[in-house]
Structures are given as structure tokens and as C-alpha cells.
Amino acid sequence: MMNSYRQNKSPHRRLFALTALVIFLFVVDVLTSGSVRHQLRGGAVVFREWSAYIGRGISGSGFFSTRASLEAQNRSLTEELAQYEERAGAYEVVRSENEQLRAFVRLVESMSRDAQGVTAPVVSSVRTSPYGTFLIGAGEAEGIVRGSFVLTSGGFVVGTVTDTGAHTAIVGEVFAPGASIEAIAGGAAFSAVGSGGGNARAKVPRALTIQINEPVMAPELGQRPIGIVGNIASSTASASQDLFIVLPVNLSSLRYVYILPVRN
């Protein structure tokens, strides 16, 4: 039997029409300052919340547990114990969330009164975007504007807000692949080139003495720290040394970020 797709007499016409349509949609989106993409990102946030809820329900039901492990569990655990474990698990989740939010409270307290920002949840994985961006669940309605700095609970700048929707915003990572930023470490200024995932590298003269774990600041981000020196590679045959700059937190594990208004 022939495939229904092959029975079409004019697949090129259909293909041409859809190509024109997607280009048209993209152009409309650009001309209307992202009206289409903001709707899509809002949908993505809702979609992610639903999928997380369903995922928790499925994993909680033990549907994907193996039969052997379920049998072992049935033999060894009483219903009461399971109940306590569930409560303990729920407590751990709340405790870790609370710890992260407490860290943000300390960060907010350490800042001046006119530099108060917004804590926002990270709603996408940093690995999903090919452009070194991630999505947060707060937008214009929460007072977030383009150019706002995005900080971790430790005060490191991970990126800046590059686009805002009503309740979502896109954050461009400081160390996005190929992105370049002027940085200072050990009193020396240099240009660091991002390689994604909170990592960057830079070339500095070998005469400079820079220590591992030394903080790296960015003048264009208000002299805030953007990472630490993770490793230094130097060779006697070369006049320069390679600095490997890392963010001291794992970007993928970030659940909340602190958004500092751009006026500061």
C-alpha cells in the first residue's frame, strides 16, 4: 500500500505554502516585538507546570518501579512506614526549597534598600536552549525589564534579561556559547569567551599571577562577580596562559534566581 504522503500530487506546493507561512509568522513576530513568541513561552510555562505535576503523580504512584522492587517493598515496608517516608520526602523537598529561598533573603538583606529585586523560578532547563538562554517564570507584570541582572543566591550574575513577556522572561547567560564579556581577576582585565553551562575561558599574559578560586568580576555588570577561576593552564613555551572560569553553582540545578532591576 502506498503511503498517504506519497499519494499527494503536489507536495512541493504544500511545502512551499508552509515555508512561506513559517517565515511570515517569524517576520510578524519580529515586527510586533515578539507577540507570538510571548504567547508560546507562556504556554511553555503552563505546559511545564502540568508535566511536572503529572510526572510527580506518576513517580509517586510507583508505576515505573520494577515488579521485583515493588514486591520487595511490599514485603519490607508497612503502610505506616511508607506514610512516614512520604512525609519525610515531602519535608525534604520543602526544606531544600526553603533553604534556597532563605539564601535569597540573605542576598536581598545584603543589598541596599533601592536595589531590591524579584525572586523568580527558573522554568526551563539550561540544556534545552541552543542559544545559551533560559526561561524564568516572572515578567513585565512583576516589574522585570530588559537588561535586568539575574543573580544566584550567592550573588553571582548568571545572565541578563533579554526579552520579557507578561509573566515570563528570557535570560541570556553571561557565559552563553560564543558570548564575550570584559572581566577582571587579580587586578588584570581581559576578555572572557563563554562556552555554555556556566563556563568560560580567557587568555591572559603569563606574567600575571592569578590564583585558582579567585573571583572574576565584570565591570559592565556593576563590578559584580560572574564566576571564579576554576583552572589555569600555562606553558613555558607560551607567552599567555589560559584561564578557565566557572560559575560556582551548577546552572542546571538552579531553581530560583534573583532579578535585580536595571536602574541599579
Add this chain to the structure above:
Amino acid sequence: MSIFFPSETKIRFAVGAVGLLGAFFLPWWIPLVCMVGLALRYPALEVLVIGLVMDMLWLPGESFELPVFLITGIALVWICAPLRNQFLRP
């Protein structure tokens, strides 16, 4: 048609769905692999949709940037068409 030997339409639908959902949740290379796979085997219009969704979701948006996935999708769909016609037509 058993579940072990699904029809081409089912495979196409499954790969398209993985590519589209992958644009939201999975590492970026998974939608790309789905786009290439679909474009090589079928005159798949969904390749363009996946490319558009990827760019709309993840382009930084602060200045004009090339929509790499959309361009890749268009290139794949049109470049692979003669190849498909040559080698996969019964």
C-alpha cells in the same frame, strides 16, 4: 500492523512529537536529530514547525539574531526533497 512493526505514519508522528516536545523540555540536539531524521525520510512539514518553535522559544530577542533552527529546517526540507524523490520513491 503490530506494535513491533509500526507503520511509517506512526513513526513519523512519534518522531515529530518527540521533536516538538523536545523543543520545550529536552536538550536542543534532540529536536535537531528529529528534524534531520524526518527530513531525510519524509516530506515532513513538521520540520519547519519544530524549527520555528525552537527559535521562538529560545532566541534571546534583545537584537535581531539569525533564527538558526528555522533556517536549518527550511534548508533540510528543501535540500532533502530531491534526495527523497531519487532514492525513496517506490
